[in-house]
Amino acid sequence: MKKEKRQRRRYTQEFKQDAVALVTEQGYSIAEAARSLDISDTILRRWRDEFVDQFNGDALTNDEREELRRLRRENRELKMEKEILKKASAYFGERNEVKYAFIQEQVTLYPVTLLCRITGVTHSSYYDWRRRGPKVIPAGEMALRRRMKELFIASRESLGSRTLMENLQSEGFEVGRDKVRRLMKSMKLKVRKKRKYKITTDSKHNLPVAENMLDRRFNPEKPNQAWGADITYVWTQEGWLYLAVIIDLYSRRVVGWCIDKRMSKSLVIRALMMAINLRNPPAGLIHHSDRGSQYASKAYQALLQQHGIICSMSRKGNCWDNAPVERFFSSLKREWTGDRLYRTRKEAIADVREYVAVYYNARRLHSTLGYKSPVDFEKDLNNVSGIG
Incomplete structure (x- = not known):
């Protein structure tokens, strides 16, 4: 029996052009384009080379x-x-x-x-x-100016002369505060002004409240001994967003957070669950918050008890009992969100995520931590449970 001869496929010029365009114009790899068209890689590669040669060769007119x-x-x-x-x-x-x-x-x-x-x-x-015989600016001075501008822009125009100096010194620049002030003035680096923000606490409820067990002891000796929690808001053109955070008071690191369009008990529960999953805290951890209904809710209190966490609440109307978290919110709004007009909630969520995870936790220097970021401050510890 004679073996049936395989019929050779023929392709029009238009088909070849379309196939090559998948690679040269639409970003497909040769393998991807060939597979989608049911042709071999070798054939498509030859067509592409032919078209390139034709385009670069004598086939072109003078124009x-x-x-x-x-x-x-x-x-x-x-x-x-x-x-x-x-x-x-x-x-x-x-x-x-x-x-x-x-x-x-x-x-x-x-x-x-x-x-x-x-x-x-x-x-x-x-x-x-x-x-005129220019006054030569040393290369080191140029590098200093360049880095100052980069740090200032990265902070969204929020770094003052002291914090900017500490950032520069941590990177090896030998510079004092007077020089940083002078350069900021000559470079027109002006810090944005602070704004006032409204309170989001809803303490008008009949739920049980806890004693102030933390009692403003904001500097524990190690991680996972005391956490601070609170809620703030972010405005967008689609409406409000509410941000709940959990901060480890040892390093001022945000260990749990959640952002949503509703200020509900679910918001704070999700932030707490994130912190618990990330840190796996030991029993006896103090969790401090205001007296808001979200934190006093039965579901939230049950979650704290389930993990052996001690509940602590601020005295009525006293925001200073939770000062580290209040300072975090102040920094967020002054440095990041205060002058932004977010068109959508999605845009705001992405921006807040960048501040918390990328800038605040990993880059922003804290005077309380000896001008280190929360992440770097924790890296100085060895074999700390729950820190990654």
Whole structure:
């Protein structure tokens, strides 16, 4: 019996072009595109190479070659602009002499025209500065200014001179507070003003309340001895969001949190469960909060008792009994959310998550902790249960 000869598939030019476009325009890998079209990787790779050769070769008209050269030139310029913007962003708002010094640093890498345009100075003023015999700004000074601007922007314009100095010193910069103040003034780094915020505590209820067992002992000797809990709010154009947090008073680390559009007992229970799952605290931990109905609820109290956690509550109308958590909320609003207008709740939730997990816990320095972040402060401990 004769073996049936396999019929060779034929492909139109349009099919080949569409197949290549999946790779060159839509970001598919050759393997993914070939699999979706039921063709071999080898065939698709050959088609792609043929089209590239055709596009770059003699098949182009003079006008097409000129257009290709123009597009490649624009692409190079856009790439350079992106690189310059990344480097120059620390000098926006600086006096022109500092910008000139930056241009002088970069002039061997990028065209002067592009450097001047992006930094907002004219060619003539830059060349006048050079002719006058410019006052050379040391490389270390430029690096200091650049890092100051980066830290200030990362904090959303919230770092004062003392905290900025501590951040810089922790990174190895030899700088005092007077110099930081002077540079902040010359660089126009102005700290945003504080705002006042309303109270969210609902203490008008008939539920049992606990004694103040913490009694303002805000500096325990080790983690998981005392936690502080409270609720605040964040406004969005879709309506309110409520943020519940649990803070370990030893390191000021946020160990549990939840954000939702309803200020319910479920909100605080989820924050507490997150903290319990993360830290696995020993029995005898003191949990301190205000007298709000959410914390006094039967469900919340049952959860505390289940894990051997001692309930402590502030005296009536005394926010200072929970001062560390109040300070956290003040920092959140002053440094991060205060001037933001969130269009959606989803946008606000993502931003608050970034503050808590990325900035506050891992980067923000605390004077109470010897100018370390909560995460770094805990890293100084060895073999601490529940800390990861």
